[in-house]
Amino acid sequence: MRTVKLDLDHAPYQILIDRGLLTQVDLILPLLPQPRVAIVTNETVAPLYLDPLRSALAARGVQVQAIVLPDGEVFKTWETLNLIFDGLLAARCERKTTLIALGGGVIGDMTGFAAAVYQRGVPFIQIPTTLLAQVDSSVGGKTAINHPLGKNMIGAFYQPRLVLADLDTLDTLPAREFSAGMAEVIKYGLIDDLFFFEWLEANIDRMMARDTGTLAWAIERCCQNKARIVAGDEKEQGQRALLNLGHTFGHAIESGLGYGAWLHGEAVAAGMMLAAVASEALGYLDAAAIERIRALLTRAGLPVVAPALGVERYLELMAQDKKVDAGTIKFILMRQLGQSYIGELDYATLTRTLQRGCA
Amino acid sequence: MRTVKLDLDHAPYQILIDRGLLTQVDLILPLLPQPRVAIVTNETVAPLYLDPLRSALAARGVQVQAIVLPDGEVFKTWETLNLIFDGLLAARCERKTTLIALGGGVIGDMTGFAAAVYQRGVPFIQIPTTLLAQVDSSVGGKTAINHPLGKNMIGAFYQPRLVLADLDTLDTLPAREFSAGMAEVIKYGLIDDLFFFEWLEANIDRMMARDTGTLAWAIERCCQNKARIVAGDEKEQGQRALLNLGHTFGHAIESGLGYGAWLHGEAVAAGMMLAAVASEALGYLDAAAIERIRALLTRAGLPVVAPALGVERYLELMAQDKKVDAGTIKFILMRQLGQSYIGELDYATLTRTLQRGCA
Known part of the structure; x- marks a missing residue:
């Protein structure tokens, strides 16, 4: 145990x-x-x-x-x-x-x-x-x-x-539900655990086959990562927000399509791709890193293209998010593969990201 | 201030x-x-x-x-x-x-x-x-x-x-609302502040006339008393329950008559009288003490006789109370005038109390 x-x-x-x-x-x-x-x-x-x-x-x-x-x-x-x-x-x-x-x-x-x-x-x-x-x-x-x-x-x-x-x-667990969970698993690699991201790249097939030892280790790693981040910031005043990687976009997707159309994990997967695309636009991620993220999410059976709700609708939905402070939406972005940070996106970058990253 | x-x-x-x-x-x-x-x-x-x-x-x-x-x-x-x-x-x-x-x-x-x-x-x-x-x-x-x-x-x-x-x-504040507040004021005297109870007996007319200095001192005294009790037991594991003097009966009255028929403070006043009558039945309070409580509540414009909902209905309503532990209803009772405690009532005493204390 x-x-x-x-x-x-x-x-x-x-x-x-x-x-x-x-x-x-x-x-x-x-x-x-x-x-x-x-x-x-x-x-x-x-x-x-x-x-x-x-x-x-x-x-x-x-x-x-x-x-x-x-x-x-x-x-x-x-x-x-x-x-x-x-x-x-x-x-x-x-x-x-x-x-x-x-x-x-x-x-x-x-x-x-x-x-x-x-x-x-x-x-x-x-x-x-x-x-x-x-x-x-x-x-x-x-x-x-x-x-x-x-x-x-x-x-x-x-x-x-x-x-x-x-x-x-x-x-x-149905395959679609299992994949949705994998979005949060992969999220921990992207937040601040490159070792785990690369371990997932090597072990994704065993994970998807629900191999006991592989699952147990991955779940423990995720819980340890989350426990460490939460212990430092129980009431989400700061670093805990990193756990929302993919969630600002993801909540907009869930809410915009109507709860239940996409599973939460599916929306988070597409949201993490948008965060990656935005991070590339800011000059942080290169095309190879984007491709590795896209490949891992795809092998986990997850969507990597967000639905085309339109830029204005996304902005409207995201403005309602809890991670808004004094009118500014906070985004979790990636400094490099396996290292995320809490930042902001200017209107032009956000527009470009939504145009590039949506279906 | x-x-x-x-x-x-x-x-x-x-x-x-x-x-x-x-x-x-x-x-x-x-x-x-x-x-x-x-x-x-x-x-x-x-x-x-x-x-x-x-x-x-x-x-x-x-x-x-x-x-x-x-x-x-x-x-x-x-x-x-x-x-x-x-x-x-x-x-x-x-x-x-x-x-x-x-x-x-x-x-x-x-x-x-x-x-x-x-x-x-x-x-x-x-x-x-x-x-x-x-x-x-x-x-x-x-x-x-x-x-x-x-x-x-x-x-x-x-x-x-x-x-x-x-x-x-x-x-x-309408007179009826002011009187309802007086029930909670008098409650603090009955919980553990005989000095305050006697001060209220001496100053009840000035209170009811809403004299500024009298009001300010009484409100401060109540808040101090409540603060002291709450500070020792923030999550109501023990002594904080004393603040519910009159409330187990009172909540049953409010719920039984339908919220709004009696004001909360009115139900608490009648509930405190029932608690006093029960305490007398247990041999703690004497008739003179009961009379002083009844007189002060009456001068404050409060009801001192509970509505006749029937014993079984009272028991049913009180069993729903939050102050139930392992099926036993906790009551706040009076050891003597100005000194309450958390106790229990056997069925016979409870029945007698409700028969004596209700209209």
Whole structure:
């Protein structure tokens, strides 16, 4: 079993990575303030993994409430969040009842936010069942729901007590979902880990074949990278913004096409390509580096051309982003392959980038 | 000007108490990370106090967005909260935009919760305009909205950067609202401040006449008492629960009659009488003490008899309370006049109390 320790302000916790973790409830039991949990999952994940987890907990005397939500980014709304509150209140769940998120990034973000605000905060455990959630959304304590005017606009910083990344759950992940997770994996190479980027170039076929040892090492590396960046900047005042590489463009793509048309990871992949193209225009990246990024994303089954929403529409969508400060949009750009920075783009460069980088 | 300092974990701030504070924007300006605020208020308060505050800020170069909500506890819902998010997003308010709550407890609770979760947290200032908000709800960082199945069920602990208690705003407060605030004032005497309870017995007429010096001293005393209790237990793991004297019964009254039928303070007053009657049944309070409590509440214009909802309905409503631990309802009871404690009530005593204490 691989272990990544996060030591965030007042809330240290561990990420455990291995096969067969879902039913190892000995990992969970010591963390429960009372023998009672509410498992929040969705209609896709529930038939696969809810019963094994529920049975294992019940066999140890834990009272289990299950709340099954509809599946998809389009349901990452207040209305769906309220289904969690309805379930918790109908079952009279208390302040010491622990919420367990069993699912991908949407379930993790919504359950985490529900845990942050139900009765002003209850304990919370993450069991991410997608690659994207295992390497990214379950690490670092960001929780949120979407608002019609912007993605992740309503949320909280709230840390889980434990993250169980069970590699078995990746076996059932559809190819498109797995690829979407690979976008965030590749992102860590591009942020500040050239060694990892080159390791991915050498091991991409084994990754896509979901080889256990390869997956476990890559997930650990991603979590370590994210943990290091988050620990230095828990509330995103500075360097944590690097984790948003590809996300300013990506959120605009998701929002512009309507949530759910593209998967989050797909939009991030196309967004990272736009960031690379912009960085080339600024004179930082050369054509060879661009080509290596494009090749790796393509081999991971990801889109490398952003949809043609039009320059003005992109600007309008990006102006709504949380990473706006005094009217200026912040972009994560690349100084060189494997080294990103927080910068700005002038209107001309941004226009040229969107013209070159979109379909 | 009277000042109460709160030194809560990572977020020290001041409560300032005086006349004429609303337009003293020099108190606010140094706390703004950017010259931009969103004032959240309601349809009752806006015609009285929005323009003076807005003008004073605008005259100093601050960009002001106003969000005016409907007035009343019945609007302390997600739907109304969402009007704040709609307003903030439509105006493209950023992470450094400060939210100012201008109103009573409902506005303070909702604005504080909006500040806690908008873009995962933005700065927040309280300008409470009711007695209840000045002595209670604006102190200590509790924010929340109601859920159809329970009061204040969704919320956060989130501290303001400043509280301005402008005594001028109490001049326009309807008598019923002022009395409701007096319930929380008297509560501090009953929790652990016999000196203050007796001071109130001696000064209740001056209080009800809204004499400036009397008000200022009483508000300062309440804030000091609350600050002391909260500082020892910011997340309500223990002694902070004392602040809920009268509230377990009170929330049941509010919820059982439908939010808005009784004001929160009225329900708390009747709830404190039930707590006193229960304490007498347990052999702690004598008839003379009960009579003094009843007399002071009555002189403050408050109800001392709870509505007859029926014992079973009370139990059902109270079982939904946040102060439930492992199925046991916690009650705040009185060991003697001016000394409360966190305890439990057996079924027989509770039944007898509700039969004796209700209409």
